[in-house]
Amino acid sequence: MTNFEIVSREDFSDVTYLLEIRHPMMAKAAKPGQFVIVMLNEQGERIPLTIADFDREKGTITLVIQAVGKTTRQMQHECLVGTSLYALVGPMGVPSPISHAKKVLCVGGGLGVAPIFPQARGHKENGAYVIGVVGFRNKDLVFWDEKFRACCDELIICTDDGSLGIKGLVTAGILQAIEKHPDIDEVVAIGPPIMMKGCADTTRPFKIKTMVSLNPLMVDGTGMCGGCRVKIGDQVKFACVDGPDFDGHQVDFDDLMLRLRRYTKKERKALDHWENKCRLKKDVEVSIESANLG
Ligand code: FAD
Ligand code: FES
Numbered sequence: 001m002t003n004f005e006i007v008s009r010e011d012f013s014d015v016t017y018l019l020e021i022r023h024p025m026m027a028k029a030a031k032p033g034q035f036v037i038v039m040l041n042e043q044g045e046r047i048p049l050t051i052a053d054f055d056r057e058k059g060t061i062t063l064v065i066q067a068v069g070k071t072t073r074q075m076q077h078e079c080l081v082g083t084s085l086y087a088l089v090g091p092m093g094v095p096s097p098i099s100h101a102k103k104v105l106c107v108g109g110g111l112g113v114a115p116i117f118p119q120a121r122g123h124k125e126n127g128a129y130v131i132g133v134v135g136f137r138n139k140d141l142v143f144w145d146e147k148f149r150a151c152c153d154e155l156i157i158c159t160d161d162g163s164l165g166i167k168g169l170v171t172a173g174i175l176q177a178i179e180k181h182p183d184i185d186e187v188v189a190i191g192p193p194i195m196m197k198g199c200a201d202t203t204r205p206f207k208i209k210t211m212v213s214l215n216p217l218m219v220d221g222t223g224m225c226g227g228c229r230v231k232i233g234d235q236v237k238f239a240c241v242d243g244p245d246f247d248g249h250q251v252d253f254d255d256l257m258l259r260l261r262r263y264t265k266k267e268r269k270a271l272d273h274w275e276n277k278c279r280l281k282k283d284v285e286v287s288i289e290s291a292n293l294g
């Protein structure tokens with residue numbers, strides 16, 4: 001048995017995959033809302049990923065990852081069952097404050113669907129009436145619906161193309177839930193910044209407390225580099241140590257989105273470089289194979 005061994009893997013779609021990793025101490029310590037910093041190999045960059053689930057008895061944590069760039073694609077390629085991650089640090093961040101709200105709406109879209117799960121379960125364990133709203137592009141990309149149904153009193157699925165549930169964005173699901181339950185005490189939303197902005201804008205007129213989990217660029221995850229600076233009202237906070245959860249009605253989402261685009265050119269270059277290397281490796285393997293056959 002090696003450290004940080006991948007004990008199971010599930011591919012939900014071409015871009016979304018789940019890794020279950022052995023780490024008994026992390027599984028014991030993890031709380032909803034926390035994240036880890038992962039390094040695939042010694043030369044690899046550090047990337048933050050939310051602990052989407054943990055199993056204290058098995059001693060494992062679960063990450064659900066969207067392959068969006070070089071590191072997440074390389075992990076998709078190389079993180080097979082039986083292999084290990086080079087480094088896994090955490091749990092990091094302030095655990096999500098699981099309040100004593102009586103009725104909670106948990107909203108997840110895109111890469112936020114998995115991270116909203118431990119929050120929904122946490123609220124359910126606290127005795128709340130939990131309504132889940134999860135959003136996907138189409139029905140083929142839906143995952144964990146059974147897991148959500150097990151901890152939600154109601155589940156609203158939204159798809160962009162209407163192939164399952166409500167046709168439209170998660171904000172349509174939020175409005176439907178608020179119409180049926182005008183007594184919702186709290187909304188928790190996780191997903192891409194533009195989605196969380198939309199959720200906060202939707203709940204603002206109803207004055208419902210809305211917590212979001214921010215995903216700025218992170219490097220060390222310990223409050224030292226300043227990379228994860230976010231503007232919350234008139235204050236500057238570091239999402240890795242002060243968050244990642246904040247009051248969505250106070251977040252400057254435009255600043256967050258601008259900062260997330262700072263290294264787009266370098267990220268593109270890193271991805272192209274890695275893809276070229278993969279292509280060359282494949283070509284060499286094919287020519288060796290045909291030489292051997294010949
Ligand atoms: P790149 O091409 O390098 O980057 C693609 C985009 O990802 C960038 O434009 C930028 O917006 C973002 N990004 C790049 N580097 C970082 C970084 N070091 N930190 C944060 N964002 C970055 N993704 C998941 O799929 N599942 C999760 O559970 C998850 N949880 C997260 C929790 C937190 C607290 C944060 C801050 C981010 C989380 N992310 C999660 C986002 C994930 O870290 C990025 O998608 C990943 O770092 C992209 O790396 P890349 O090399 O594949 O892509
Ligand atoms: Fe460096 Fe937060 S990631 S300060």
Ligand code: MG
Pocket residue numbers: 045069070071267270
């Ligand atoms: Mg990267």
